[in-house]
Amino acid sequence: MKSVTVGELAHSLEARGWGDLSLRVTGAAEPAATGPVGPEGGVMALAMAPKYAETLKPGSMAILAEGMDPEAYGLKAAIFAPRPRLLMAGLTRSFDPGPDIPEGVHPTAVIDPTAQIGEGAAIAPFAVIGAGVRIGAQARIGAHVSIGRGTVLGEGAVLHAGARIAHGVRAGDRLILQQGASIGGDGFSFVTPEESGIEEIRRTLGTRADIKAQHWTRIHSLGGVEIGDDVEVGSNATIDRGTIRATRIGSGTKIDNLVMIGHNVVIGEDCLLCSQVGVAGSAKIGNRVVLAGKVGVNDNIEVGDDVIAGGAAKLFTRVPAGRVVLGNPAVKMETQLEIQKAIRRLPRFAQQLAKLQETVTRLLEKG
Incomplete structure (x- = not known):
């Protein structure tokens, strides 16, 4: 199984590491699918926004957005992502084995x-x-x-x-x-x-x-x-x-x-x-x-x-x-938004027109 240390991964991603940088990373997964890091290493959780970090397990390691507190989640190690999805691209590239095509x-x-x-x-x-x-x-x-x-x-x-x-x-x-x-x-x-x-x-x-x-x-x-x-x-x-x-x-x-x-x-x-x-x-x-x-x-x-x-x-x-x-x-986008607003108003306009027609009809009858 391919693995790198947290420090090596942070360096390759040009990102800042935190905690025990010697822990070994064997892959990546969503926070709910990860767990505490074992002796052989573990999976890096992708928790790059607070809403994703709610299911982090204590003792795990994760990629976080700048400003998030790894201690608050009980993490052993973390990598901070200044641009989360760009860092995710580098992380997935590191662990993608590619198609199963033997050499030759x-x-x-x-x-x-x-x-x-x-x-x-x-x-x-x-x-x-x-x-x-x-x-x-x-x-x-x-x-x-x-x-x-x-x-x-x-x-x-x-x-x-x-x-x-x-x-x-x-x-x-x-x-x-x-x-x-x-x-x-x-x-x-x-x-x-x-x-x-x-x-x-x-x-x-x-x-x-x-x-x-x-x-x-x-x-x-x-x-x-x-x-x-x-x-x-x-x-x-x-x-x-x-x-x-x-x-x-x-x-x-x-x-x-x-x-x-x-x-x-x-x-x-x-x-x-x-x-x-x-x-x-x-x-x-x-x-x-x-x-x-x-x-x-x-x-x-x-x-x-x-x-x-x-x-x-x-x-x-x-x-x-x-x-x-x-x-x-x-x-143009702004024109289309105005069109959509106008379409939503059509039922009300139709009701107003119907009332206006009734009023005109009554006035004509009186005249």
Whole structure:
């Protein structure tokens, strides 16, 4: 079992330690799941606010926020977190063993002779690696992962079981794909011989002429996907390849489970896309953009740098840099709050209008 002393952990986290810094830490848990530290060490409680510290056990050790009193909780040792969640990131990194992929190449893996595997890479059972693939040093490729021909992955990639990368994808260093992520599938691009119903209503804003049968013809996807450094993609998220040019994901961007990114999309650096976000084809997302859960982004629009879109917002038109938007259709946060207030007042307005109508009717009858 991996363990470090409280002092070593505090030093690695650049945080202040308190109490017996020689105690050994073997992991982390919520306060209620921890107990007094034994001779072999113990688990560090995450109690970074007073409400979480109520269930701390005397004789245990914990991470506390600055200003909390470890003696009041009867602790043996503590680490103070100036920014609790940032310290939590360092703590969890220290104790995360990563996926269970033994070193070396498993004999059941299918690797094309032309593929190049970097030094120290680990490849799990039943992985399939295509022709001309290049995988950087220290990569960890999980079971049943498939990587299509000509794809290039940088150093330190971690591809969890069942992840899929199609042909012609290029990714930088330290790519992380969770289970079932799919990179480089064909874009959803189809065309009709004549103007389609979709094109018609976009042009006429809803008016339909004679409706007739038409069939859809595939537009093939010749572009790839280009991914920067330190990108993470969640379980069952999908990133489609471009039609002619590549779909691009900037360095540092984090993509949650069940996110869908369409063909030709460009996403900037250090963006955060939460679960069930959908970005339609050819949209352009700036740097440091946050799209909360279930946000939808229309095709062919631009979202500026540092935009934050609240949960379930629907972005139909260009969003300027730095704006915070909510609602469907998305508008400025303060505007949406006023809209919600107005909606809550509608029943009262309806009652007042009804009384006003009664008054007017009586006056007319008297007149």
